[in-house]
Amino acid sequence: MKTQLKMTFTLLFFLTTMAGCILSGDDALKNRPIIKDYSIIKKNSKYCIDLIDPLASTCYLECPDGQLPATVKEREDLLLDLKKYFQSDPEGKNLSEEEQDFRIKTFEAARGVCIVKERRPTGQVYMQPGFCLCRGNTDTGQVEPDMVGGWYIKNVAGSNNNTSSNTLINSYCKTYCNSKSEQNAMLYGKVKVGPDIQLNEKMIDLYGWCQAELADGVPSPSCNAHFYGPNGEKSEIPVAPDNISGSNFKVMLTDSIRYGVQYIMRLEVKGPTGSQPAVSTSLNFIRKRYNQNDIVLGPLQIMPISQYSCLVRTGSYHNTTNEFYYLNAARLHYYYAANRKPSNLPPNERTYTCHDFQTFGENDGPSIPRFELMSHHFSLWNAQDPRFQTLQGSESPKINTLIQNDLNELAGTSGNEINLFSKFDYQVKPPTAENETTNATLGYIMQPFINSRTNTPLCPTRDDYTSSTPLFKILGDYIGVDTEAIYFAEREPVRYLVHEEGAYSLKETPTDVILIRQSELQKIWFFYENGLPITADENASYNRTINFFWPPDYDYPLTKKAYQRVYTVKLPENIGKASTTETPTATSSRDKRYGCIPKLSEPK
Structure with missing residues (x-):
């Protein structure tokens, strides 16, 4: 009898204890997604009041291995992140309002939030300008640029003493791509890393940032290149470990990366469950197939412009000796293109002199240097470049139409009238006879841009050619060099x-x-x-x-x-x-x- 009573009491105690763990109706459904092991939650609350994960979906008595409770400041930031997760993340937005409200209240009720303390830094992998997209060209048998901006110019040789009209231009991506043997479309890039990567012995460089295993619960981490196109278009391409060397990387493009479309690309490494991936900064590009004419002509040719002085003089003849005496003189400045030196002044010219007459005498000559000559005072674009020929029935040079067509192709429109380049005529010598033409074409000049945000004038540089602005990317092909203002x-x-x-x-x-x-x-x-x-x-x-x-x-x-x-x-x-x-x-x-x-x- 005693034994039977003892067994009955034990059974009643067990059922009473279990009753505290059983919920019914809506409460049961609401608690199901948040509870991983409900036995660790105190019985007097429907919310987790111990430790939770950042998404408020799991409750812990102790943080898992590799995780620690967040600080007060970290917890405040995590709550903001949770609210953003419900607003913008597709997974979070799919949760019902009731579930979202339940999770936020759970987050606020919990005594702590478990987070991974060893995290892969995000935003500390900085893409560098000068990246190249290359592909094998069956017409030339060489690997050629495969992107707008592929004729990005590295250097322009020249100094104030350079008198050559054949200014040396090196196309960075053309030279770089020609040195490669890979025939598939390949994006070659380089990064710099921030101190949180560089000073971390597990990472140090890009390779480590992509591959190093950290105490964050992510097994076998790796980098993926994420491409973001128009209208929500997304593509993901894995970056093989042997395609990363130090801080250099290459990505073999697939057919999903289309021509004539602007893409933003960044590297990403998957983060711990429930957290965002670690990401690099981004670069952007537009793929373009170059024809043979593009390859032959390359960037627009550049012409050095010289400056020199002439003296305009006044005086009179001496009544007795009939010699001419100069009483006053003033400088005037003139300019000419290096390939079109102006003609000499005629003999016995009294009003003007354009050379050192005290050294070479009064009369001018073809071998006599110009006065105060600065042989490379500035540069213009060479008027002899065939792309500056004017089209029939138009005063606009062909280059404006080429840029306009490229921009229309990228934008998928038929508008975008371009009139960037215009002829620059200037006086090359003083007039010494009636009806003498002293103006000549020095070259071509480009109109300045206006920064719409700051309303300040802008002459584009190589940073602009690698920006997200399609027109600047196209100009990078035709110009490539930095530009500056002229006054x-x-x-x-x-x-x-x-x-x-x-x-x-x-x-x-x-x-x-x-x-x-x-x-x-x-x-x-x-x-x-x-x-x-x-x-x-x-x-x-x-x-x-x-x-x-x-x-x-x-x-x-x-x-x-x-x-x-x-x-x-x-x-x-x-x-x-x-x-x-x-x-x-x-x-x-x-x-x-x-x-x-x-x-x-x-x-x-």
Whole structure:
């Protein structure tokens, strides 16, 4: 009898204990997804009040191996991440509002959140510019660029002493691709890693970031290249370990990466369950098949432009000796393309001289150097390049149409009228006879761009050619080199005293204009403040009248010497005007730049 009572009491105690673990109806359904082992949850709450995972889907008495409770700050961030998960992640958005609310309340009720303390850094793998997409070309038998921007230019040789019209240009991606033997479409890239990777002995570089096993519960980690196209298009391509070397990598593209479509690509490593992957920064590209003509012509040819001086003189004949005496002189500046030196001045020319007459005598000659010659003062695009030929019935050069067609192809439109390049004519010598034509085409110039966000003028550089802007990517093919602004500057008025018919009077010398490139101007520019010259900067160039002394003294640009004159940067339409009351238009350059030209390499 005692034995039977003892067994009955034991059974009742077991059933009573189990009753505390049994829920019915909606409560049972709501608790099912969050509970992994309900026996660890205290019986007086339907929410987990011990430890949970970041998605509030699992409850623990102790954190799993490799995980620790989050700090207060980390927990605040995790709660924000959980709410974002419900709003934007496809998996989280599919949960019912009731389930989402239950998880947030569970998160708030729990005493701690278990997280992986050893995490693969995200956002610390930085894609570097100058990546190349290459593919074997059956027409040429070589591996050629396979992307817009594939004619990205690495260097442009040249200095202030370079007189050659054949400026050396090296196409980086063409040279790089030609050195490869892989015929399949292959993206070659390089990264830099941040300190959290570089100083971690398990990772150190890109290879380690992709492959190193950490205490985060991710077995056999690896990198995948993720490609994001228009309209939500996504592709994922594994990056084999032997395609990563240090901080260099290559990805073999599949047919899913289409031509004429802009893609954003980044590397990703899968993270622990319930967490986001570790990602790199991104690069973007557009695939393009090059035809043989593209390969032969390459980037637009560049032409060095020379600057020299002529003296305009006044004087009179001596009554007794009949010799001519010069009384006043002033400099005027002229320009010519390296392949089109202007003709000499005629013999016995009195008003102008364009050479050192004290050394070489009064008469000019073909072997006599120009006065104060600067043989590579700036560069323009070579007018002899066949892509600057004008099309029949149009004054616009062919290059504008080529760029327009490429842009229309990428955008899938028929609009996008392009008129970037225009002919640049200028006076190459002083006039010495009536009806003499002294203007000639120096080359071609590109109109400046306007940054729509900052409303500041822009001449594109190689950073722009590798940006996400399709037009700049196309320009990278045709230009490749960095560009810079060119400015017009007018000399201050110079007056001289003359004696005519028994009376003295003041006369002004002819207006003198200098063309100056941005990189040179920024070494010597200033503005006046209370009568004192103050070094200018980019902001001042938008809001102040910019001046400089010429000839330049780069060591002491703010001190005027006896041989220097003051020049003022102006728009061409304001040359010869003491002041202007014109209201700038939307297309006017805020810093008065006239256009964009190939940036000149500074001499070392």
